Amino acid sequence: MARGLFHLCTRKRTLSKLQALLFNHSQFHTFQNPLSPISTRFSNPLLRPRFSQSSRLTGERFRPARPFSASGDEGGGGETPISEFDADCGKNIDFDLGNEVTSSIYSFSEYGVAANDGSNLEIVDSLKECSSISSGGDNGDDLGKKSEEFLHVASRDPVELYGEMCSGKRGASLDRSEVEVLREVCLWFAKSGWASNQALAIYIGLSFFPTAVHKFQRFLMKNCPADVAKYLVYLGPSHEAVNFLFPIFVEFCLENFPDEIKRFRNMVESADLTKPHTWFPFARAMKRKIIYHCGPTNSGKTYNALQRFMEAKKAIYCSPLRLLAMEVFDKVNAKGIYCSLLTGQENKRVPFSDHIACTVEMASTQELYDVAVIDEIQMMADPNRGYAWTRALLGLKADEIHLCGDPSVVDIVKKICQDTGDGLYEQNYERFKPLVVEAKTLLGNLENIRSGDCVVAFSRREIFEVKLAIETQTKHRCCVIYGALPPETRRQQASLFNDQSNEYDVLVASDAVGMGLNLNIRRVIFNSLSKYNGDKMVPVPASQVKQIAGRAGRRGCLYPDGLATTLHLDDLDYLIECLKQPFDNVKKVGLFPYYEQIELFAGQLPDLTFSQILEKFGESCRLDGSYFLCQHGHIKKIANMLERVQGLSLEDRFQFCFAPVNVREPKAMHHLLRYATSLGQKLPVNVAMGMPKSSARNDAELLDLETRHQVLSMYLWLSNQFDEKTFPYVKKVETMVSEVAHLLGESLVKANWKPESRNKGTQKTEKIERQLETGSAVQLQTVKRGMDYSRPQSLTKLYK
């Protein structure tokens, strides 16, 4: 490829001789990294305009390259054309180097050199400055004279120079101090982020780069001509030295590492996630009409989209949650429109139905629909699940697609529609009822709770502490909703709260309340506005605060306005700040490879384990500027745990990694491991779990019920991925699931105990943890981290 560049350059060399020589050195500084959407531009030191003497060897003349990011996180301009600036005619010309995608953008004008006529003059000016530096620079006249002996090296053709070095004719014996400086220069080169980034352009991967530099150093020490050595000593360990050496390094790599280059190139090509819209040729063959229902919470977006869903002959509703899919399923069937339900766990096929309510991950890109609804489209930007929304938007085969969401992804949806060629129509909404901030707050006193209040807390422990405090200090009774509860239980708690004829008039909930449920909330009270992000306590993002606060005063509920406030006065400013903030303008949305892409990639790396393959994929994959690779830490944790399980295919492992399990829950992970082991041994997978006889009497028993539900739910999910022979106990598990959900509901109604830690180490749990560790450092870390989590101050203590 580099040769190609040189040949091209030679063909196009119509500049003055001087220009052409300079150009040879600068071209490598303008490589388009094949893995990065950004073109990184560097210029030859001699082409820099008007630099001062004092900055001769400092980095300030150097334009820093953006660091390479596997996920393409470095923003930037998406696709860059494959072109090289033709210095002669001032046009971009395309060049073809076999299958290789290479791009080198060069703009003289960036460096004060006019792109066309007159450029000679300025280059000469720059050169004059440069020579004036060398003749009258920091080191005085002596250096000026001496430098003439070697400065010409800067303008040598690196191909020729490399050829000479290889021929061994000009290898000079270097003195000790020269060797020392050259070593430092090579060390600087090895550490240069720019060089390692640019080396990717010739498919020298980041992990191989240090080895390549090491071998190059040995070559250099042996074959370095005297003038080159002097020039490098003159430059010292600097960006300029790296700039100068890089094209020679490229020649060296192309000649010495063809196998490594080929391997890495194949790897990169199989990890290509660019142009995801081309992954769905059938959807691309359609001209789809996309209607974006855009507005804040409680503005009727979903309601309107569902009207079109129900009118259509054949339609799909894609939900962010099982709970919401269930609600639509119930609502639509109740109206006499046959509708099926499909989630990871449920597959309720209603005979003769042409409508389906599903979770977004389950949406079929094979079926043809008249109307599709994708709810909560802003979730495209979700770091973990975003890929599911992106896939649905790109891949659904529907004449009409209704997107419901806030305005944060409008721009990126527009851009995607330009790529797909679909027509986009925006429909804007306003909130039905105003949302008012109550500046008084609860002044830290839960006795100020009123009927219809929803207290939002961001951990299970806080939720139960608040519930206990309210129920002991006031006459109110609390329902609870949080993520670990099954959807059935959440719905049961929601209807208990909505029903005015009972004493359960206060809701205590986690952020799980922010989406989906229609609740009769008068006022949302934030217990705190920080939450644990798996690593440390962080402020709750403004978008989430808005979404949760927006649950108050929903259309159809009893209260005229929606109110939002905080428990403590200290948090009020942050609440107001969040509510005032405009919606984000999302620049990138999530993407994740299909199994087939991973399989293709794995074919390049037969010796690696599955989790290593995932790791490598993350490092090597290439994305356009509008996409990021979704986080897959939890997937890797499962992959790690399953590493030692024999008899699983790559596809089995891939499927297991998406099972709905809390990776910080050792008991659930233990059962997942057991399921995988049975599958590996080709044995029918059994549940091997008894059923508790009664509802929970304390928090440990409640936690146990939650975990049991998770284990059973996992079984159902896996049974939908594998065949009936492998998971034969689906009917039995379905019965157990609804019994556990029922027991959970019963337990919550009477729960008035102090919450326990989920990871509180009983002997049994510790034993399971040890089993799970199975020598895997990552797994060990996970379990430990869960235990180390320092919690916010206990509210119970606060009230005492």
Ligand SMILES: Nc1ncnc2c1ncn2[C@@H]1O[C@H](COP(=O)(O)OP(=O)(O)OP(=O)(O)O)[C@@H](O)[C@H]1O
């Ligand atoms: N035209 C309407 N007639 C009757 N009820 C409506 C109408 N529009 C919306 N609603 C009701 O108002 C409530 C809020 O509407 P909807 O769920 O569509 O809002 P949304 O904008 O999707 O909110 P969110 O962003 O929270 O999902 C729902 O209970 C819905 O049934």
Ligand SMILES: [Mg+2]
């Ligand atoms: Mg909605």
